[in-house]
Amino acid sequence: MNATLCSEAVAPTRQELLIFTIAGLLAGCRHVAVGAASPIPGAGALLERARSNGTPRVSVLGSTRNNFFTNGGVELFDCAAQGRIDAFFLGGGQIDGSGNVNLVGTGSYPSTEVRWPGSFGSAYLYFLVPRVILFREEHTRRVLVERVDFISAPGTSEKGIYRPGGPHALLTNLALFDYDRERRRFRLRSVHPGHGIEEVLDNTGFAFDRPDTVPQTPLPDHETLALIRGRVRDEIGEVYPRFVETAFPSGV
Amino acid sequence: MSACQIRDLDDLAAAIPDGAKLAVSADYSGPAMAATRALIRRRVRNLHLVCVPVSGLQAELLIGAGAVDVIETSAVTLGEYGAAPRFVAAVRRGKITLKDATCPAIHAALQAAAKGLPFMPLRGILGSDLLKHRPDWKVIENPFAPGDSGGDPIVALPAIKPDVALFHAPLADRDGNVFIGRHRELMTMAHAATQTLITVEEISETNLLEDERFAAGVIPALYISGVVEARSGAWPLGLWNAYGEDEAFLRRYVAAAKTDAGFADVLARWLGEPAMAAE
Missing domain, CATH: 3.40.1080.10 (Glutaconate Coenzyme A-transferase)
Structure with missing residues (x-):
């Protein structure tokens, strides 16, 4: 009972809303993999598992307890190529309106003005994982651009290229978009509470489709919030101890 | 040594x-x-x-x-x-x-060397700027693609x-x-x-x-x-x-x-x- 009462008293944090929204994008998945430096996607995947009787399986890179891989760094990629991973998460220094992702830098390659770490597994996993969820908290025109400066991984491919995978959705601090593979464009699905369509338009550098009336992103109910603050917090804390200290309301 | x-x-x-x-x-x-x-x-x-x-x-x-x-x-x-x-x-x-x-390209290229092979094919990568800046990576045709498939390009990575x-x-x-x-x-x-x-x-x-x-x-x-x-x-x-x-x-x-x-x-x-x- 206490957990329920506390949840009623404390509204969801920004991170908790993102965790809940990610879980909603994973319905029906059998196996979700979470890459490095991804505490919110990891928590979202663990929430979906916690509330759906153990499906999907979740592999969190860096975890000992929630990790199915024993064949070294290559196994994630082999698994993806076999169709054994249904969802994965990618970020991006830049993401454009066609779903192209840039993890390399801005300006002219190779002597980029701003250099980011590099492409990691994006150029491969974007082709092979059916539901790639683009997740970037910062929603600004410097991140969401009309055209990326460097394509680490293209949003779509020409006919004839083997590509069971690709972008599924884009989630930021302001909004949730679906990706339309036919139209090669994003479509706004909802705007998070406290934000409006004008703010989304002002801060998005690319054109996107949207319904006449844009709904608000749904909030987690009390039971779900208690699950996030209990079991999910504990599970993700194994890999991201500093994240759980800051992302969840203290004393809950 | x-x-x-x-x-x-x-x-x-x-x-x-x-x-x-x-x-x-x-x-x-x-x-x-x-x-x-x-x-x-x-x-x-x-x-x-x-x-x-x-x-x-x-x-x-x-x-x-x-x-x-x-x-x-x-x-x-x-x-x-x-x-x-x-x-x-x-x-x-x-x-x-x-x-x-x-990442998987580096793993695959090492696996090629481990097998004594000159190259390893790998899915993905096509259409990326990585490929554009890696002249040592080649695009080849999958020799086993069905004849009526219109071809199946795939990236070949040198060991x-x-x-x-x-x-x-x-x-x-x-x-x-x-x-x-x-x-x-x-x-x-x-x-x-x-x-x-x-x-x-x-x-x-x-x-x-x-x-x-x-x-x-x-x-x-x-x-x-x-x-x-x-x-x-x-x-x-x-x-x-x-x-x-x-x-x-x-x-x-x-x-x-x-x-x-x-x-x-x-x-x-x-x-x-x-x-x-x-x-």
Whole structure:
């Protein structure tokens, strides 16, 4: 009972809303993999598992307890190529309106003005994982651009290229978009509470489709919030101890 | 150089010649930092660094010390501590040749070398700017595509055969067998490389291959050219299941290494310090 009462008293944090929204994008998945430096996607995947009787399986890179891989760094990629991973998460220094992702830098390659770490597994996993969820908290025109400066991984491919995978959705601090593979464009699905369509338009550098009336992103109910603050917090804390200290309301 | 000639870190550093194609493990998979320190002390130059499949502080320090000509990697980052400042500076100044890759491409190219094959095909990559800037990666037709499919282009990656693979592991035995557990990419590195040089926390007096429970996680001495005992050999980074990274060091490092002078200072101190005892 206490957990329920506390949840009623404390509204969801920004991170908790993102965790809940990610879980909603994973319905029906059998196996979700979470890459490095991804505490919110990891928590979202663990929430979906916690509330759906153990499906999907979740592999969190860096975890000992929630990790199915024993064949070294290559196994994630082999698994993806076999169709054994249904969802994965990618970020991006830049993401454009066609779903192209840039993890390399801005300006002219190779002597980029701003250099980011590099492409990691994006150029491969974007082709092979059916539901790639683009997740970037910062929603600004410097991140969401009309055209990326460097394509680490293209949003779509020409006919004839083997590509069971690709972008599924884009989630930021302001909004949730679906990706339309036919139209090669994003479509706004909802705007998070406290934000409006004008703010989304002002801060998005690319054109996107949207319904006449844009709904608000749904909030987690009390039971779900208690699950996030209990079991999910504990599970993700194994890999991201500093994240759980800051992302969840203290004393809950 | 045979294993019996490599007795300490200086021997190990001397066995990695200038200009070598050197494969190193990721920061989270047993980075041989004590050996890296010995390499920088001996002023190694012109390395072709292959990061399996990414690197962090290890590549950053080697680049900052002027030891790297070419870097083949899927990323260089100090993770939650931020960007790798010397890597970023070297890129901006055009001081290093970049061979930007994607993680599975590095794994696959090493697997090709391990199998003695000239190349390995890999899905994905098509249409990326990575491919545009990697003239050594070719697009070929899948020779087994059904005739009515209209073709199936696929990327062919040339094998990566490192001159030397270098990493740090928890345990080896007197015979030169090395325990790597589930970090199987280290096995692939050893299979692919001409020589493999290892530092370890500890030397076991019993043969690691005798115990069936460990054997599958052990690189046989067949592939190993030298093993040197180096306590806290991954410091200031961590070693899986043994110790974590030295947070204070890393925070000091990223703050100092933003400038050339700051980096020179932090490097000199690091080269002079004894390895910090793992906590």
